[in-house]
Amino acid sequence: MNKAFVxxxxxxxEYCPRCGxxxxxxxxxxxxxxxxxxxxxxxxxxxxxxxxxxCEVAYFDQFExxxxxxxxERAVYPKDLDAPVCACFGLTCEEIEKDIREGVATRTRxxxxxxxxxxxxxxxxxxxxxxxxxxxxxxxxxxxxxxx
Numbered sequence: 001m002n003k004a005f006v007x008x009x010x011x012x013x014e015y016c017p018r019c020g021x022x023x024x025x026x027x028x029x030x031x032x033x034x035x036x037x038x039x040x041x042x043x044x045x046x047x048x049x050x051x052x053x054x055c056e057v058a059y060f061d062q063f064e065x066x067x068x069x070x071x072x073e074r075a076v077y078p079k080d081l082d083a084p085v086c087a088c089f090g091l092t093c094e095e096i097e098k099d100i101r102e103g104v105a106t107r108t109r110x111x112x113x114x115x116x117x118x119x120x121x122x123x124x125x126x127x128x129x130x131x132x133x134x135x136x137x138x139x140x141x142x143x144x145x146x147x148x
Contacts, residue, residue, distance in 0.1 A: 014048050017064040019055035023048025030129035031059065034076065039067050049128040053078040058127065076127035077135060085139055086111050086132040087125035096140050108140050 044061035
């Protein structure tokens, strides 16, 4: 078949070599804040974060080199549910659950607004280098449905 009529795949996603989850691309600034100098030398400066809470891999690159969650400089969400969901401002799962028990979303809404502000430093604080808003909203909805 003539290659002119074959469509190239759109996806350039990379998948975790351990669990198969789609990686979330991270850059050097994120890796610098979560890995030691020695760990950074073992992985590409353009790596991926494995978002699966059950997978022991935190970061991986296209050559399937990995850094395990246990070797990170500090605990990160969603790998450790005791770590803050919002790495910039410290909102925890417990605080989200407290909002639900109290029938208000005061803490949760406040963090979502702060996360959209210039005060947020997600690239350095969050393990995936992205805003926590999606994680906060997802955890809130899951907890609300579970009746926590």
